[in-house]
Amino acid sequence: MTAAEKGRTPLMAGNWKMNLNHLEAIAHVQKLAFALADTDYEAVEVAVLPPFTDLRSVQTLVDGDKLKIRYGAQDISAHDGGAYTGEISGPMLAKLKCTYVAVGHSERRQYHGETDELVNAKVKSAYKHGITPILCVGEELAVREAGNHVAHTLAQVEGGLKDLPAEQAESVVIAYEPVWAIGTGKVCGAGEAQEVCAAIRGKLAELYSQDVADQVRIQYGGSVKSGNVVEIMAQADIDGALVGGASLDADEFVKIIRFRDQ
């Protein structure tokens, strides 16, 4: 059964990473909104995760034009405020009405040394301020080659959700992103992605309950494009995509969002 058949609304989120200034952000969101005008947002949820500096512009556009595109941030501080130079807090993101925040993206883990413990603190900070975390997990190439990809990813899920109550866990979004497939053009086979996403759902059932596991949306991320999204979205435990590079091309992102039209 696909996500929709299970009652989980697919979430297509564009992670812009460190791309597009606030003026480019406005043009990009306007183009997306125009192209998505007749989209049934009840059937597919659309979100963009721009850099922090774009959030106010995106908020103004979304509010002003009553767009149904949601937005969020790419990171959140574990702290609510204070002497943390360069950090952006949950209260700041909540004030900007962010719906989502990506937490523990592999680029944060790799370049900024984020541990499961810190990721867990950020997940809790997001919930504390009413923002839904998109918890990113996934293995590096060496881990997959050693055959430890499932265990590695499940450990990240468990670490990221540590001590999180079921009422919060049931709304978390988990993005499975094999690191070796990010920005490389090497897409993880849909069946391989499904194997890990099914294991993630199994872990959620073990940590919480089958009911919680059935509610959580699990995205796949890593070189998603219009040419492979249909096969990815046909997998039983994949409920959306976290799209990097392809989300910067409005036409391509729209084709991904409208995967059902293919």
Ligand SMILES: O=C[C@H](O)COP(=O)(O)O
């Ligand atoms: O957050 C998005 C992922 O890192 C995937 O990026 P990508 O679509 O450029 O491979």
